[in-house]
Amino acid sequence: MNGEEWRRIPGWKHYEASNLGRVRSLDRVTGSGYGSSRTVRGRVLKQTVRTSRKRAAAWPVVALTEDGMQKKFPIGRLIAAAWLGLDLSDRNQLAFHISGDPFDNCLDNIAVGTAQDVADHVARRDATSHGEDRYNAVLSRHDVRTIIDLLAEGVWHKDIASRFGCHAGTIGRIARRETWRDVEYGHRFSRDAVCRDR
Numbered sequence: 001m002n003g004e005e006w007r008r009i010p011g012w013k014h015y016e017a018s019n020l021g022r023v024r025s026l027d028r029v030t031g032s033g034y035g036s037s038r039t040v041r042g043r044v045l046k047q048t049v050r051t052s053r054k055r056a057a058a059w060p061v062v063a064l065t066e067d068g069m070q071k072k073f074p075i076g077r078l079i080a081a082a083w084l085g086l087d088l089s090d091r092n093q094l095a096f097h098i099s100g101d102p103f104d105n106c107l108d109n110i111a112v113g114t115a116q117d118v119a120d121h122v123a124r125r126d127a128t129s130h131g132e133d134r135y136n137a138v139l140s141r142h143d144v145r146t147i148i149d150l151l152a153e154g155v156w157h158k159d160i161a162s163r164f165g166c167h168a169g170t171i172g173r174i175a176r177r178e179t180w181r182d183v184e185y186g187h188r189f190s191r192d193a194v195c196r197d198r
Contacts, residue, residue: 007082017082021105059102075105144180
């Protein structure tokens with residue numbers, strides 16, 4: 001990839017992380033119990049996705065193996081270790097994504113801090129990022145205007161949600177102007193239209 005650079009991951013002598021968010025193993029010679037050896041070719045590691053129901057989140061991970069031991073790490077944490085000095089053994093040091101997108105692991109989207117630093121950053125980001133500017137937005141402004149029209153017609157929240165692939169609670173928050181406040185509504189909802197959430 002153009003502009004891609006690699007640095008060794010501290011504590012893992014056969015692995016490197018790139019500024020573009022990839023992790024690779026290096027060529028190495030391994031021995032067998034019978035005195036022979038073979039060369040294992042390095043490669044870019046395949047990423048898998050780890051999910052958490054409790055946190056309603058997902059993020060990519062890779063498995064590093066050395067001296068017969070394997071450990072999985074979030075990609076962002078490995079980028080931070082190689083490029084930003086994060087100590088992989090220190091659980092108080094956290095790697096976080098500036099944009100909020102855990103699948104964008106380019107170096108310029110990774111930062112290191114404490115849990116409080118992360119919370120402060122998220123609060124600032126959420127205060128300034130709205131609607132389809134958010135990385136995980138499901139709806140567009142055009143979608144929201146259509147939803148507003150449907151609400152004004154008295155269509156049920158669950159029916160609108162099914163059409164747009166979102167949760168009925170999302171439609172309710174749009175109706176109550178708790179979200180997407182930057183979209184020109186142009187309608188005054190009747191109390192019945194706002195409350196048709198079953």
